[in-house]
Each structure stands twice: as structure tokens, then as C-alpha cells.
Amino acid sequence: MADFSLRQLEAIIAERANSGETGSYTALLKQKGLPKVSQKLGEEAVETIIAALSEGDEALTGEVCDLLYHLLVLLHLRGIPLATVEAELQRRTAVTGLQEKASRGA
Numbered sequence: 001m002a003d004f005s006l007r008q009l010e011a012i013i014a015e016r017a018n019s020g021e022t023g024s025y026t027a028l029l030k031q032k033g034l035p036k037v038s039q040k041l042g043e044e045a046v047e048t049i050i051a052a053l054s055e056g057d058e059a060l061t062g063e064v065c066d067l068l069y070h071l072l073v074l075l076h077l078r079g080i081p082l083a084t085v086e087a088e089l090q091r092r093t094a095v096t097g098l099q100e101k102a103s104r105g106a
């Protein structure tokens with residue numbers, strides 16, 4: 001269990017999204033399309049914020065799982081591999097967050 005990674009969940013999502021199985025929530029989400037997945041991601045983000053501010057660790061962990069799952073489904077629908085996100089995060093480790101913000105001209 002400790003070895004489980006987001007890469008493995010990404011692979012499960014890809015397999016289930018393309019399965020077309022009626023019992024698959026991932027396949028159902030894919031069928032409903034990017035607007036529905038984006039809406040769900042927003043809902044899960046709000047639920048995560050509420051849990052962070054007013055609920056216990058177990059509830060917050062559950063909401064973070066829902067959030068990460070829907071984020072991975074969104075990336076799948078947009079055709080962006082998790083490896084691309086990881087590569088960008090790795091690139092950003094070369095600078096501090098404030099330096100990165102300044103480089104964007106913000």
C-alpha cells in the first residue's frame with residue numbers, strides 16, 4: 001500500500017476511462033466530458049477547503065483523495081501526462097516560489 005503512487009492511479013484512470021464500462025465512474029465522467037469534470041474538480045476543491053478549515057484529518061484526507069482523483073481525470077481528458085506536471089514541478093525546484101512569481105512579471 002505504501003508503494004502506491006499517483007502514477008499508478010493515472011494508469012488505472014486511463015484504463016477505466018477507455019473501458020466504456022457502465023459500472024465505471026471514470027468512464028461515466030469521460031462520457032460527460034471536460035465541463036462536468038471541471039465542475040466536479042471545483043466542487044472537490046471547495047469541499048477540501050471546508051474540510052481543511054473545519055473537519056478532522058480523516059475527512060480532509062478523503063476530500064484530498066477526491067480532489068486528486070478528479071484532477072487526474074481532468075489531465076487524462078486533456079491528454080497531459082502526470083510526467084509533464086512532474087517535470088514542470090521539478091523545473092520549479094531550481095528557484096524559490098517568489099523568484100518564480102517575479103519571473104512571470106506578476
Ligand SMILES: N=c1c2ncn([C@@H]3O[C@H](COP(=O)(O)OP(=O)(O)OP(=O)(O)O)[C@@H](O)[C@H]3O)c2ncn1[C@@H]1O[C@H](COP(=O)(O)O)[C@@H](O)[C@H]1O
Pocket residue numbers: 009012013016017023024025026027065066069
Ligand atoms: N479514486 C477514485 C475516486 N475518488 C472519488 N471517486 C468518486 O468520485 C465521486 C465523488 O462523489 P460525489 O458525491 O461528489 O459525486 P457524485 O454525487 O457521485 O456525482 P455527481 O452526481 O455530482 O456527478 C464518487 O462517486 C466517488 O466514488 C473516485 N472514483 C474512482 N477512483 C479510482 O478510480 C478507480 C476506477 O474507478 P471506476 O472508474 O469507477 O472503476 C477506482 O478503483 C479508484 O482507484
